[in-house]
Amino acid sequence: LLSLPPEHLQKDPASPCNILCVHPGDITSVMMTMSRLGRRPEREKVSVSVMEDTPEGLARHLLLLSIFLDTDLGPRECTEMFLEVYGNTMIRKQTAAYVESKVQTLVRFLTETMTGDAERRMAELVDVSHLKSKQRDAIEKVLVSWSCEVETDMAAWREKRLRAYYEDRYDYRKNLFDWDYNMVFKDIASVIHKKLFLQWREEGIAFEIRESKYPEPNRTLASYAEGKEKGFAKMKRGFWSDIVQSPYWALGTSAEDASLFQVRSMQHTKTCQHVCEYxxxxxxxxxSTGDRFKMPEATRESYGRSFWSGLGALEVLEEDEEEDPEKDRLDLLAGVPAWPTS
Known part of the structure; x- marks a missing residue:
């Protein structure tokens, strides 16, 4: 958001740089702006205003931002939790429990019941005073609906959405997935691996955490849309998120480290999930440090390995005993062509 050169911004360094995001639908640009503020020493304060037309959008922004700012998580755990909530329709049990705990934190934040450090950290960075009481109540209602006690059949909702989108072509949807990738996505962003893209289109799982299981629905993707039932207008709860483009575009198609996009033997040595993790x-x-992250040389040369395998002495989350870090799906995909080479 701060890509403009300094001469195009306000001259007075004491005044804040005000940025308005209208219906962004994605909070990652704000997160990147926050992390890179140290690169612009002439700008002491930046104020970003986000406007969405639905309470679900604002609630999801708050949740993802709270995960990003959670200092109780290690960098790897925070990355995995964020990407899982960000792009998967189904999530792990521990992620669902974590989301529910964050929901309680956000409810206390909205109601100004500051009982912990997490609420105070959010209050220092996020100002919701411009919201009316009715709007706050609507966001709180959305947050409460993300509780594990609320019945949410995300798999059935997504299947119904796919059937409505493809209609008579539903039984041939895999051929359509393949067509979309080869005729559109491969030329625009070939780093999006074909197998990852096809699996997301079919199952809604964009980011896999090793060989974990995903039994819980990602309730943060549930929302209301206006429709008709028996001739009457009605707001219906369901899955109305993206089923075509994939969640890889914001974080998985560009990065400052060019080594992530190296191509050998007509195939990328890294995948879009590596780029997202990076x-x-x-x-x-x-x-946290104010310094740009430079990927170790060991990671650059560890082709076919996951992003985390080359971090070496960097402090990352210890692996769970039941999850074998050697069985990383990305280890297999990075050595497989995304499309036929013949």
Missing amino acids: NMYAMLHEL
Whole structure:
């Protein structure tokens, strides 16, 4: 958001740089702006205003921002939690429990019941005083609906959405997925691996955490949309998020480290998930230290490995005993062509 050169911004260094994001639908640009503020020493304060037309959008922004700012998580755990909530329709049990705990924190933040450090950190960075009481209540209602006690059949909702989108072509949807990738996505962003893209289009899982299982619905993707039932207008709860583009575009198609996009033998040595993990880790690193993250040489040369395998002595989350870090799906995909080479 601060890509303009200094001469195009306000001259008075004492006045804040005001940025308005209208219906962004994605909070990652704000996160990247926060992490890179140290690169512009002439700008002491930046104020970003976000406007959405639905309470679900604002509630999801608050949740993702609170995960990003959670200092109780290690960098790897924070990255994995964020990407899982950000792009998966189904999530792990521990992630669902974590989201519910963050929901309680955000409810206390909205109601100005500051009982912990997490609420105070949010209050220092996020100002909701411009929201009316009715709007706050609407956001709080959305947050409460993300509780594990609320029945949410995300898999059925997504299947229904796919059937409505493809209509008579539903039984041939995999052929359509393949067509979209080869005719559109491959030429624009070939770093998006074909197998990752096809799996997301079919199952809604964009980011896999090793060989974990995903039994819980990602309730943060549930929202209301206006429709008709028996001739009457009605707001219906369901899955109305993206089913075509994929969540890889914001974080998985560009990065400051060019080695992530190297091509050997007509195939990328890294995948879009590697790029997403790198960007998240780089933002967390720069936000906490003020220095740009430089990927170790070991990671650059560890082709076919996950992003985390080359971090070496950097402090990352210890692996769970039941999850074998050697069985990383990305280890397999990075050596597989995204499309036929013949």
